[in-house]
Amino acid sequence: MSNETKQLIVFDLGGEEFGVKITKVQEIIRMKELTQLPNASEFMAGIINLRGDIISVIDLRKRFGVEQKETKKTRIIIVEMDNQDVGLIVDSVSEVLRIEPADIEDAPERIAGIKDDYLKGIGKVDDRIIILLDLDQLLTTEEKIELENASQNVNDEDIA
Amino acid sequence: MDIEEFQDLYATEAQEHLEILNNSLLQLEDNPHDLGLVKELFRAAHTLKGMAGTMGFEKVSNLTHAMENILDKLRNEEMAVSTEIVNLLFKSLDTLEILINDGEEALSFELEDIISELKGYASGEIEVSNDSNNIDEATTIHNFSIELSDGEIKSAKNKLTEGSVVFLLRVILEDDCVFGALRAKMVGDELESYGEIVKANPALQDIEGAEVDSEFQVLFISNFEDKEILDALDRISELKELDLEVIDDLNELKKAESKKNKNSSKKTSAKSLSKRLKSSSTIRVDVERLDDLMNLVAELVIKRTQVESIGESYQLDELNKKLKSLGKVTSELQNSVMNMRMVPINLVFNRFPRMVRDLAQEMEKEINLEIEGEDTELDRTIIDEIGDPLVHILRNAADHGIESPEERKKAGKDPAGTVKMSAFHEGNNVIIQIQDDGKGIDAEFIKQKALSKGVISQEEAEMLSDQETINLIFASGFSTSEEVSDVSGRGVGMDVVKNKIESLSGSVDIYSKVGEGSTFTIKLPLTLAIIQGFLINIADQKYVLPLETIQEIVKISPDDIKTIRQQEVIQRRGSVIPLISLRKELNKPEYEEIPEELSIVIIKIGEESYGLSVDSIIGQQEVVIKRINDLSDGVEKIAGATILGDGSVALIIDIEEVTLGK
Numbered sequence: 022m023s024n025e026t027k028q029l030i031v032f033d034l035g036g037e038e039f040g041v042k043i044t045k046v047q048e049i050i051r052m053k054e055l056t057q058l059p060n061a062s063e064f065m066a067g068i069i070n071l072r073g074d075i076i077s078v079i080d081l082r083k084r085f086g087v088e089q090k091e092t093k094k095t096r097i098i099i100v101e102m103d104n105q106d107v108g109l110i111v112d113s114v115s116e117v118l119r120i121e122p123a124d125i126e127d128a129p130e131r132i133a134g135i136k137d138d139y140l141k142g143i144g145k146v147d148d149r150i151i152i153l154l155d156l157d158q159l160l161t162t163e164e165k166i167e168l169e170n171a172s173q174n175v176n177d178e179d180i181a
Numbered sequence: 182m183d184i185e186e187f188q189d190l191y192a193t194e195a196q197e198h199l200e201i202l203n204n205s206l207l208q209l210e211d212n213p214h215d216l217g218l219v220k221e222l223f224r225a226a227h228t229l230k231g232m233a234g235t236m237g238f239e240k241v242s243n244l245t246h247a248m249e250n251i252l253d254k255l256r257n258e259e260m261a262v263s264t265e266i267v268n269l270l271f272k273s274l275d276t277l278e279i280l281i282n283d284g285e286e287a288l289s290f291e292l293e294d295i296i297s298e299l300k301g302y303a304s305g306e307i308e309v310s311n312d313s314n315n316i317d318e319a320t321t322i323h324n325f326s327i328e329l330s331d332g333e334i335k336s337a338k339n340k341l342t343e344g345s346v347v348f349l350l351r352v353i354l355e356d357d358c359v360f361g362a363l364r365a366k367m368v369g370d371e372l373e374s375y376g377e378i379v380k381a382n383p384a385l386q387d388i389e390g391a392e393v394d395s396e397f398q399v400l401f402i403s404n405f406e407d408k409e410i411l412d413a414l415d416r417i418s419e420l421k422e423l424d425l426e427v428i429d430d431l432n433e434l435k436k437a438e439s440k441k442n443k444n445s446s447k448k449t450s451a452k453s454l455s456k457r458l459k460s461s462s463t464i465r466v467d468v469e470r471l472d473d474l475m476n477l478v479a480e481l482v483i484k485r486t487q488v489e490s491i492g493e494s495y496q497l498d499e500l501n502k503k504l505k506s507l508g509k510v511t512s513e514l515q516n517s518v519m520n521m522r523m524v525p526i527n528l529v530f531n532r533f534p535r536m537v538r539d540l541a542q543e544m545e546k547e548i549n550l551e552i553e554g555e556d557t558e559l560d561r562t563i564i565d566e567i568g569d570p571l572v573h574i575l576r577n578a579a580d581h582g583i584e585s586p587e588e589r590k591k592a593g594k595d596p597a598g599t600v601k602m603s604a605f606h607e608g609n610n611v612i613i614q615i616q617d618d619g620k621g622i623d624a625e626f627i628k629q630k631a632l633s634k635g636v637i638s639q640e641e642a643e644m645l646s647d648q649e650t651i652n653l654i655f656a657s658g659f660s661t662s663e664e665v666s667d668v669s670g671r672g673v674g675m676d677v678v679k680n681k682i683e684s685l686s687g688s689v690d691i692y693s694k695v696g697e698g699s700t701f702t703i704k705l706p707l708t709l710a711i712i713q714g715f716l717i718n719i720a721d722q723k724y725v726l727p728l729e730t731i732q733e734i735v736k737i738s739p740d741d742i743k744t745i746r747q748q749e750v751i752q753r754r755g756s757v758i759p760l761i762s763l764r765k766e767l768n769k770p771e772y773e774e775i776p777e778e779l780s781i782v783i784i785k786i787g788e789e790s791y792g793l794s795v796d797s798i799i800g801q802q803e804v805v806i807k808r809i810n811d812l813s814d815g816v817e818k819i820a821g822a823t824i825l826g827d828g829s830v831a832l833i834i835d836i837e838e839v840t841l842g843k
C-alpha cells in the first residue's frame with residue numbers, strides 16, 4: 022500500500038461502513054429504474070440508462086447478503102472497473118474521508134466469509150471501522166460474501 | 182507528422198503494395214506471357230523500394246531492389262517467366278512481409294540468401310537461359326527515364342523560347358539520406374527558380390508524399406548554363422550524384438515510350454491498375470474517428486426518437502410533421518456514415534488465393550479457388566474480425582475436405598479439387614459461403630467422436646439428425662482431425678470459429694454430404710450499430726425483436742396451441758411451427774390467467790419458422806444497439822440493449838438463442 026493519504030468514499034451497507042478509493046468513483050446517483058436482465062447472475066440488479074449509456078448495476082446488498090430495502094437514501098455509486106463503468110447499489114453514501122496509511126491495517130485473516138481478495142484492509146478512524154474494498158476483486162468472483170458473520174467478527178475482535 | 186505517423190502510413194501502404202505484388206504474381210503464374218502484369222509488379226516493387234528507402238528500411242529496399250532486377254529482365258523479355266522464378270519471387274514477398282510487419286531486425290541471414298539467389302538469376306549465373314550481364318545501379322536508372330506523351334511534348338515545345346534548352350537532370354541521393362523526400366523537394370524548388378519543370382519521375386507530388394526513390398529524374402526547361410544550375414544544386418546536401426544532360430530532341434523521349442507500349446498486351450491488368458490509381462481521390466481516415474461519428478449519429482437518432490415521443494404525447498401535429506422530415510435527414514445521414522464504414526470483403530478475400538496455392542503445394546493436392554462477390558461490402562469492424570474464422574474454415578476445407586489427386590481419381594472426380602468462396606447480400610445480412618467438392622463430413626464418424634469425447638450423451642446421439650450431428654463440430658472440446666497436421670487442427674477448434682462469428686451477431690452452419698463435399702454458410706449483419714426494431718411487451722417490460730426476422734403477427738386463441746412431444750406448436754398456413762413462450766424464455770412468471778387471445782409474432786430464421794408468444798405489441802422503431810456489460814457472462818438470450826424515446830431501457834432479444842434447440 023502506498024504511503025500517501027487516501028481519500029475514500031464511505032458508504033453504508035447493512036449498518037456497516039465501507040470505503041472505496043475516490044479515484045475509482047465516477048459519480049453517485051439516486052436510485053433509478055432498473056431494467057432487469059433475464060438469466061443474469063444473482064447480484065446483477067439490471068441495467069440503467071445513464072445519459073445515453075447503458076450501465077450494468079450490481080446490487081451490493083445482495084452481494085453481501087444484506088436486507089434489501091429501498092429508502093430515500095439508497096444510492097447507486099458509479100465506479101470504473103476495467104475501463105467500463107459499473108453501478109453499485111448501496112444503502113447510503115455518507116462522506117468523503119481522508120485516511121492515513123498508518124490507520125489502515127491489513128485484513129485479519131481470521132475474518133470468515135470475506136475473502137482476502139475483496140478486502141484491502143481495515144481503516145480505523147476515531148472509533149469507526151471502515152472496511153476497504155478492492156473493487157476489481159469484488160466483481161470477478163461469484164460467491165456471495167457473508168457479510169454479517171464477517172462484520173460480527175471484526176467487532177468482536179475490536180472489543181476484545 | 183512525426184516519425185511514428187510516417188511509420189504507420191508506411192506500414193499500411195507497404196501492405197497494399199505487397200497485396201498488389203502477391204495478386205499480380207498469382208496472375209502471372211497463370212499468364213506467364215502477360216507483360217502488363219510484369220510491369221505492374223515492377224512498379225509496385227519500385228514504389229515499395231522508394232518508400233522503404235525514404236523511411237530508411239535498408240533491408241526492404243535492398244530486397245525490392247534485387248526483385249526489381251529480376252522483374253526488369255522479365256519485362257525486357259530477357260528472361261522467361263518460370264515456376265522457379267515465380268516461387269523465388271513468392272519467397273521474396275514472404276520475406277518482405279516479415280520485414281514490413283515485424284521490423285527490419287526480424288531476419289538477417291535468410292535475407293542474404295534470397296538476395297543472392299535473386300542476384301544469381303538476374304546475372305544469369307543460376308539460370309543460363311540468357312546471356313545478359315549483371316545489371317548494376319547505372320543501368321537501372323536508365324530504365325525509368327522520363328517518357329512524354331504527344332501532348333506533353335507539344336506543351337513543352339511551346340514553352341521553349343530563344344536561348345532556352347531542355348535539360349534532363351538525374352539525381353542520386355546518398356545511401357543513408359534521411360530526408361529523401363525533402364531533398365527531392367529542395368531540388369525541385371531550386372530548379373523552379375532556374376526555369377520550368379516539364380516532368381519529373383517520380384512525379385513531384387509523389388516526392389512530397391514521401392514516395393521518393395534513391396534516384397529521381399527531372400526534365401526541365403531553362404535558359405541558364407548547365408554549370409550555374411549544377412552549382413546551385415550542389416549546395417543541397419545529401420545528394421550523391423548529379424548528372425545534367427541537354428536534350429536536343431524531345432521526340433526521343435516519346436519514342437521510347439511508344440516502343441514500350443507495344444510490349445504491353447492484355448487490357449485487364451492495365452484496367453486493374455487504373456482502378457488502383459483512382460485511390461488517389463480517397464483519404465485515409467482512422468476507423469476510430471468513424472466510430473466517433475457513428476456514435477454521434479446514433480445519439481442523434483436516440484434524441485430524435487425522444488423528441489418524437491414528446492410530439493406524440495402532446496399531439497403536436499406541426500412538430501410531428503417537421504420531425505418527419507428531420508427523420509428523413511437523420512436516416513440519410515446514418516446511411517452515409519454507415520456506407521463510409523463499408524469496405525469490400527475483398528480486403529479479406531484477397532489473401533486467400535495465395536494461401537490456397539501454398540496449402541495445395543504443401544499438401545501435394547490440386548486446389549482451385551474460385552471467388553465470387555468479392556465486391557460485397559461489409560462494416561469495417563466486421564471485416565477486421567472475420568478474417569481468422571475464414572482462414573480456419575478454408576484451411577479445414579483444404580486439409581480435410583479436398584482429397585489427394587489419387588483419391589479423387591479413384592472416386593471418379595476431377596483430380597483438381599475446387600473450393601468456392603462467395604459473398605452476397607441477403608436482406609440486412611451478408612452471407613459468406615465456403616464450398617468444397619471434397620469428401621464431405623461423415624456424420625457417423627462425428628457422432629462416435631462426439632460420444633467418445635463426451636460432447637453428447639448416448640440418448641442425445643440417437644435423437645440427432647445427420648445435419649445436426651455435423652454441426653457438432655462447432656461444439657467446444659471437439660476437433661475432427663484424426664491426427665494433428667501442420668495445416669489445421671492445432672488445438673484451435675471450430676468452436677472458436679463459431680464463437681467469433683457469434684460475437685459479431687452472426688451465425689454459421691454446415692451442410693455436408695459424404696463424397697460430395699461440404700458447404701459452410703456464414704451469416705453476418707451488415708452493421709452492428711443500428712437496426713430496425715419491433716417493440717413488444719412482456720410482463721410489463723419492453724423488448725425489441727429485430728424487424729427483419731419477423732414474418733407476420735397473428736392472434737390466436739389458447740385452444741389453437743397443440744403439443745407435440747412436450748413442445749408447444751401452432752398451425753400456420755398448413756405447416757406446424759414451434760411456439761416459444763417468451764415469458765418462459767426470459768424467466769418471467771406465467772400468466773396469472775390465460776388471456777382469451779394471444780399475440781404471436783412469427784419469425785423466420787434460415788428456413789425455419791417459429792412463433793413467439795408475447796403479451797402485447799407496441800410497434801416498429803429504429804433502435805441503436807448498445808452492448809451490455811454483463812460482468813458475469815450470465816446474460817443469455819439478450820443481444821444488447823437500447824434506449825427508448827422516454828429514456829427507458831429496452832432489451833434486444835437474441836432470436837438465435839431463444840430459438841435454439843426448438
